[in-house]
Amino acid sequence: MNNGSAWLPEQASTLAPEIDALFYFVKWVSLVIFVGVVAAMLYFMFKYRRRDAAERPVPVKESKLIEISWVVVPTILVLIVFVWGFQGFIKLNVAPPEAYQITVRAKKWLWEFEYPNGTTTVGEVHVPVGRPVRLNMSSEDVLHSFFVPAFRVKHDVLPNRYTSVWFEATRADTFQVFCTEYCGTQHSGMLAKVIVHPEAEFREWLNSGGGNFDEMPLPEYGAILYQQQSCNACHSIDGSSGVGPTFQGLYGAERRFADGSTAVADDNYIRESILQPQARIVEGYPGVMPASYGSLNERQLSALIAFIQQQQ
Amino acid sequence: MSATAKATAAPAAHQGASYNYLNHDKSVWSWLSTVDHKRIGVMYAFTLAIVFLVAGVLAILVRTELYAPGETIMGPDAYNQTFTLHGIMMVFLFLVPSIPAILGNFVLPIQLGAKDVAFPRLNLASYYIYLIGGVLVVSAIIFGQVDTGWTFYTPYSSDGGSAVIFMTLAIFIAGFSSILTGINFIVTIHKMRAPGMTWNRLPLFVWGLYATSIVQVLATPVIGITMLLLLLERVLGIGIFDPALGGDPILFQHFFWFYSHPAVYIMILPAFGIISELIATFSRQRIYGYKAIALSSVAIAMLGFLVWGHHMFVSGQSAVSAVIFSLITYLIGIPSGIKVFNWVATMYKGSIWLQTPMLYALTFLFLFTIGGLTGIMVGVLAVDVHLHDTYYVVGHFHYVMMGGTVMALLGGLHYWWPKMTGKMYNETAGKIAVALIFIGFNLTFFSQLILGSQGMPRRYYDYIPAYTGLHQVSTIGSYILAAGLFLVLFYLLWSMFKGARAPANPWGAATLEWTHCTSPPDPHNFHHTPLVTRGAYDFHLADEVFGAQSGDGAGDGAHAPARLAGDGRVAEPQ
Amino acid sequence: MATTTATTADAPAHEHAHHPPHLQHHFVSSEQQFDSAKLGMWLFLITEILLFSGMFVAYTVYRVWHPETFTAASAFLDWRLGGLNTLVLLFSSYTVALSIHYAQKDRLDRTFWMLVITLACAGVFMIVKAFEYGGKFAEGVFPGEAFDPVGHYAPLADIPYARQFFSIYFVMTGIHGFHVLVGMGIFLWLLFRVRRGDFNSEYYTHIELAGLYWHLVDIIWIFLFPLLYLIGHGGGGH
């Protein structure tokens, strides 16, 4: 974790320093209280250790002053922390009105991002640096939660209701996105990246409809799509079995389906598997592959097929 | 008949209790059908030890899987079921019943000077109801998989595997057991106190159980109805919680936490009670701020109902409620602080005896303070946005639950072990185990606090390589912790067969179960209903503890125990 | 062990001269035993109240969100049947209170008959409920996904969230009805025990406790009736 501290990860949003300051304030106050308690405990433990089995100490008179002080001092401390935390919370939740808007759809187990011009990406979101960005999120199945540690933002993503987070990235770099609401088998694989671009680069990226892959050889483009479209959340390329069957050795192999029929995995079969995953369900696997890949264009499909063909 | 019973019992008491609740009837049936609160406590102790063992082994599996990124020993589905089962068993089947059911049942009536709890048959019923709940949990595992996490959030739980039905039923039923215990204790405390046992003289363990019982009675029905509604949501699709039918998943979270936050106080309040007993007894000092400690338990119990939404700061609930919940969350820190400070102050000018139970009490102080202060950290609105559902929260709650409640339970178990079994455990082994547990625990869970603030999300089967180092520390710590706990299990079992015979009052404690009872106690606890003339921790008035033949215990035969210590272990108060 | 009381409860035998047969060994006096039982019952009652509270929360939340739905859907409940059931339950509460009154006066014969009336009222309540449920099921008004109203109830299909209203209605009245059934079981058992002569003015704890339970069931209904049946008829709309 570059430039993070022992406790907190790197700071890369405008709000991160403020939240970190509060974190460290609470941490230090806690540390002082904790050390005080433990030091007193250890000191008494040593000083008043039992030397003789017949010891019968005289009761200590209770001091009102001390008792009041250990009520009042913590109360003041928590009130400070409360007000401070409250202000930060409001800032975290109220997006500036001019924020750049991106639509986010979460589903088991991938993130899909849609930009105002209709470009969509899966598994990575591109944003401009130095400009507030607001993500309007909803889920297609269960609860998920969008979390970027470097930005210190997090919000649950609900089915049947829009929620949003906003942030303003301070530096062009790539940051990790986690899903932090438990959502089933591949909860821990429901990752994405925030790719922060300088403003001009971002505009260029956006205008090219999400990067220029036209020149790229098909298998290479397929490898990118494999990551980007989150196929990797369910399909491995090393032979290990995940939610879905591995791609290794898939091409050309004979497949058995839940209904007992079989087929050879050729181009057409793979095409169908991507576009209509429910058409034939591979034996031993649940039919949970999302049906949403219908929006892939021909070139993308060919790229994926070429990529799968390579995995022998 | 009654005359013979009396005749054999009374002299036996003088010879170190050969006639007692354990051996007055040894048939298996006499155990299974017993309504004696002491025996029920012992049955709970065995059952819960098994549950803890199983749930703890599941935790070790979780830790082993997390030793390295990717698949280590199991696949993602197996992992998700493992941590779910670990959470459910630990919370609903182990920690919620633990202290009240084991030590509360055993000690509470004796500390009050009563012969039994108010409703002994209900007490036994609650044990069997608990067993039914446990059986249902096991059937949930056999008939399918439950991988919802212990929180059962909808809609994941309302359209997942069908075994969720068993699990919700299990929790519904285990809830009844908890309610019955709570009702029983409240009535016992109100109505069954011995003459002279005023509210101001109650041992603080009793106060802790009293506050706990209030929470049990008020909160548990809500988990019942929540589980029932979830069940109906699953079976019929009533559309209250399921967004696909127009329901509101956040409403489910309100329902769940309305119980489950107070439930964390069901877990910790009795632990507070035990710590008060231990610190006072082993400091031989009147507890500092008795009233403050007693009433702060009740305050925490009440305030605990007003903060449930602090688990939902990023769930989409309104900001108005987030603010209210956050504010009240901090307020709970204050009565908790009062307790911590009073405990430390009790040690001041005391006579501190570092036996194993006291070491657990000090460990508790250390770990609970960390756990509580990290609780304050996650209660800070803005900071919790970052920390929510990360390992920071996992660290927090293990510090309070394992470092708090389980440490107190272990302390209490060691403290009352001589009373329950009539045997002394091995002190040296005890101290070694405390050290292992203390070191192992901090390695396991402090590293999780750092992991979490670095951003590591919880309920993750796999993680990015940057987190590997700290996960390995945590896993190794958990092995040390497990070694410590297995050592405890081993020497406690050993002591039951080979341990030295316990005197009636090995610690020189001043509450009734020590001063007026043999070890182990008579089936009816006391030969005469005791007359209480001083507070529970008034060592300066407790002549019977120090051997003087005076006070209300005179002629009871069960008192003046210290001088009976034949094994030289407790050459205590002379 | 309670059953071996006689053999081992030596101490209390010395401490108390008077030891009525119903007194359990761990209590000092009948007084203590009665008070304990009653406090225990009150505690149980508040657990019942909190059990229902969950449903009242669901009710309130959905009502605040969709007030029009609630008014419109409630109009499909028959307030006359609800009203009738209210009166029946109130009367049964009254008779159960009287049964205790007579028990305290050692008029156990009257106690018996009062309990019979109570039991009968509970039966009437359940029969009325069965008619209500039956009418709804016949026309597709089910709790949950099966909700598919036809016939008289057809207009409900166009009211969004009508399903939620009826889910809440069925769950609330269903659990309430379950409590009535349990109450009937308890009264049957009490009738048997009264006949057997178990009770007298010194000892009628079980009747007292059953009464408390029954009144609570009544109280819940006192709230359910206006909240479910009467909200659709205001404003002269119907």
Place this chain on the structure above:
Amino acid sequence: MSHGHHHIIPFQTLTKVFIGLVALTILTVITARLDFGPLNFLHVPIAIGIAVIKTMMVVLYFMGLKYDNRVNGLTFGIGTIFVLVFIVITLFDTAFRGDLGNVDTETIMDRQREEQLLQQREPDPDALRVAPGAAAAPDTAAATDS
């Protein structure tokens, strides 16, 4: 063993209470069916008010709390308070949901239903823009179109 202090509630009292309860039931029905015009919002408070009075009558007389141990009354009181706590604090969320604008007040289903209705009634697409609730999160409305 005297039960002397077990208060026997007189027959008359019980009967009066019962008659009162019946009267109040009738009153509830009547008030619920009356049209108060602009004061119609009073229906709920009145209905609940009457129900509370009825409850008090049952609790105090039928259940004898008036003559009973204070602890039992306290128990009942605390129980009721926590029911209120549950309802009121939950309402603090549900009634104010979305108060910072980052959570939509309306569900997606409702939003779609509303749009459908508007479209049926008024073909003019401009009307969509003034739809209530759309103002709260204008962007999301656009999102559903895509």
